[in-house]
Amino acid sequence: MGYTGRCSCGAVEVRIDGQPIAVRQCWCGRCQKIAAGGPTHNAIFRTDDIVVEGVTASDSYVADSGNTLTRSHCPTCGTPMFSGSSARPQMRVVRLGVLDQPHDLKPTMAIWTSEAPEWAIIDPAMEAFPAQPPAPPSPQS
Numbered sequence: 001m002g003y004t005g006r007c008s009c010g011a012v013e014v015r016i017d018g019q020p021i022a023v024r025q026c027w028c029g030r031c032q033k034i035a036a037g038g039p040t041h042n043a044i045f046r047t048d049d050i051v052v053e054g055v056t057a058s059d060s061y062v063a064d065s066g067n068t069l070t071r072s073h074c075p076t077c078g079t080p081m082f083s084g085s086s087a088r089p090q091m092r093v094v095r096l097g098v099l100d101q102p103h104d105l106k107p108t109m110a111i112w113t114s115e116a117p118e119w120a121i122i123d124p125a126m127e128a129f130p131a132q133p134p135a136p137p138s139p140q141s
Contacts, residue, residue: 002049005099007074011054012081014098018049021091022136023105027120028112030061034071034080039116041096043105046139047084050092056081065132090139109133 003016020043031040057075060068068086073079083093096105110122114130122128 003094003099003103003105005094007054007077007079007081007098009074009077009079011076012056012074012079013053014081014094015051015053016045016049016094017051018046020045020105021139022109023096023107024133025107025110025122025126026112027110027114027116027122029115031112032115032117037117039110039120040080041107042083042093043096043099044091044093044136047090047092050082050094052082088135088138091136 002018004014006013022044024042024044025039026042027039032038034040055075056072058070058072060070063069063085065087070084071080072082074081079098080095081098082095084091099105108126110126110128111133112131113122113128116122
């Protein structure tokens with residue numbers, strides 16, 4: 001089983017032929033900016049399992065970890081699509097909002113909770129990390 005999705009305007013489509021390595025909710029300050037004040041909801045997949053049709057735009061920055069993070073979005077409608085870390089090129093983070101509904105993915109972990117606003121409600125059933133969590137397991141080929 002896999003997943004399909006697209007940006008808001010449909011100019012960028014994605015097909016994922018695999019299951020996620022992890023599904024997380026991120027409360028870091030940068031994610032709050034692209035999510036209009038809340039967390040981003042993300043699934044980590046093997047890069048090789050993802051096929052993108054259409055053109056994306058991207059921006060990069062050096063994270064607190066020292067790794068370069070690159071975020072991709074639709075240049076037409078601005079929908080955040082993916083992100084990736086220079087430390088783990090074999091993995092790509094897909095924003096859950098891009099995926100077609102219904103799907104079975106939900107976060108099991110909240111990360112960077114120390115940066116969440118005081119009004120944030122973080123599900124106590126999720127594993128939580130105040131900052132960077134341990135790296136997800138390396139995907140198998």
